[in-house]
Amino acid sequence: MTDETPSPASAGAVATARAVTKSYPGVRALHGADFEVRAGEVRALLGRNGAGKSTLIRLLCGVETPDDGTVEIGGEPLAAGGVRRATELGVGTVHQELSLVPQMSAAENLYLGAWPGTARGIDHAAMRAGAREAFADLGVTIDPDTPIGELPLAQQQLVEIARALRSRPRLLILDEPTSALAAGETDIVLAAVTRVAERGVGVVYVSHRLDEIRRVSDTVTVMRDGAVVETAPVRGATTAHIVSLMLGHEQDRAVQRTDNAVDRSGTPLLSVRDLSVPPKVESVSFELYPGEVLGLAGLMGAGRTEVLRALAGFTPADGAVAIAGTPVARRTPGAMKNLGVGITPEDRKSEGVVPLLGVSENMVMSWFGGASRAGTVLPSRVSALGRDLVDRFSIKTARSDTPIVNLSGGNQQKAVIGRWLHAQSRILLLDEPTRGVDVEAKAQIYRIVRDLADGGAAVVFVSSELEELPLVCDRVLSLRAGRIDGEFTGDDITLDTIMAAAMAV
Structure with missing residues (x-):
């Protein structure tokens, strides 16, 4: 070059x-x-x-x-x-x-904000004809009357491209x-x-x-x-x-934490065999042991989130999953939570927190054990548990009943992780746990993850910032196009090897 x-x-x-x-x-x-x-x-x-x-x-x-x-x-x-x-x-x-706009047709989205009109209003016939011509220019056939939300993602993307091309x-x-x-x-x-x-x-x-x-x-x-x-x-x-x-110079920087001796001789805490989530994930298999932090590396769209959501029971999937050696016949969010599986979602704002509820309520909502009596949740106990969790995870807030939306991204994320620890989860699936948080909060989250592993929990750690994986993981799997195509341990867990695997042809 x-x-x-x-x-x-x-x-x-x-x-x-x-x-x-x-x-x-x-x-x-x-x-x-x-x-x-x-x-x-x-x-x-x-x-x-x-x-x-x-x-x-x-x-x-x-x-x-x-x-x-x-x-x-x-x-x-x-x-x-x-x-x-x-x-x-x-x-x-x-x-x-x-x-x-999912409810609008492909033609309406193509002309969004600039619909052709007549004295009587929108000229739907002209709009449909223009849409057919625009799609034909891209070499594809899309029914102009189909609502966007009913089209495959690839065709939705093509409608976006056609709209950008409409002004030549x-x-x-x-x-x-x-x-x-x-x-x-x-x-x-x-x-x-x-x-x-x-x-x-x-x-x-x-x-x-x-x-x-x-x-x-x-x-x-x-x-x-x-x-x-x-x-x-x-x-x-x-x-x-x-x-x-x-x-650049970072590839020569051997940024690695001290090796953690994970005992892989016993029964895995989590065993996954031929997990498939069509069309994004195909035949993914791995084991996760007590005390281990397993990184799942891959570019956006590689299937990382789909794997985690399937393991947490949110997405139907084929394949076999076992917890501590016992097969899980029915994977639903409630069943997986009861088996000790917790997940911090990629989209923290819309899926991870209830914005207007207090920090305490957000942290105990997955398990009200210790906060209820005779089936009734007691606000005083929620507050007491919340204060203990806020102190334990060093969450910066003046009051534990402060609406969680008022906290920084890093403190919100620590609260979401703390929720699953309060729920006594032993398998943590962390999807982009440091997205949108500052440097100090990142370091705190790394420490929380390592402390969880040291306490016997098992963690799957997904991050688009590949440089994080050498800092916190004992083992890293490379995921490409929905398949695992590489495994790294020990001295092989470096930024350049992980990135090369993720980007490789």
Whole structure:
């Protein structure tokens, strides 16, 4: 790979960023970054969380303006014109989270906010005809009258792409467009991206999946610590080199905690055999022993959350599960909770807490043992238990009856974990337990996890921040496309080995 130094006069450039810098309070997100995309080019954009990818995208689509440097679309300065100016100059963006209305039809979503009309109102016939044409341009057939919520995820993603293309942009930005898709669905989206580029549209394709990048991209830009470190052709780019660019000096840093001697000679506390959650997870098998923290590594969409939700009984799944050697015939949330399985969900705000209830109530709600008498929950006992749990987990709150929504993300997360310890769970399934929390809270959560393991509990630890896994895990399994394809123990649990496995073709 060779460095590319973009030129302001580059022929066919549809988007150019020159020496752009962007800072937020306490964070320098971009510094001196150069970036350029040409007509008909698919440019992959890679980097770890916090590398600056999202900030660069926000500058290109007009959501943010740079503190220094310039952004041009089609040779015209974007300046401070915002999203409207970017759209007028020809930028279309498809964000990672779908922005569709499930109850509306595919055609209505395609024309959302700009429905064709007549003197009598919305011209539904024109809208349907335009939708059929837009979907045909992507090489797919979607019934314009079908409610979006009834379409497969891949087709929902294509409706998003078609909506972004409706204004005939010269630049299309796709942020992790396949992260929630199964392998077969991904092929449909990649074919559409190739078709778009063949029409002369420049595409910025953000993804961590190198197999997709090799199939659809012409060039790749790698970012690290707010800077562009290299741009080069995809052909010949090895996984090892890309990982080394993403990690920089950190790949040489042997960040590992002291080895914990896990006794794996006895009966596993959790045994999983051929667990399958179609279409995302296929034949996952592993054992989890008392005192062990098992990391589950993988990129977004690899099937990590689906595995945890299936084990907690929230998602129907095929395969066999045993707790302490006893097979579990019926897996429901209540049955798994009674067997000692607790889960902290990925989406803490909507699934992990009841926002307006107090901290005490949130922490005892999974098990009212010790807080009730003769079947009646006693507020005084809830408060007393809550105060003890708040002290035990160092939760920062003036009062234990403070609504949990008023706490920081880190303190909310500690309360969710504490809830399952109060419920006497012996198997903890932690899905993104440090997402959205500060550095101090992260360190406290690591310590809580290790203390749980030292006390004989078993933990499955899922995190998109792969650098966390060497700090807290005794063993790490790599999950790709719904299958386990690697296992790391001891000195092999390093950031570069885990990331290389997660991104490998």
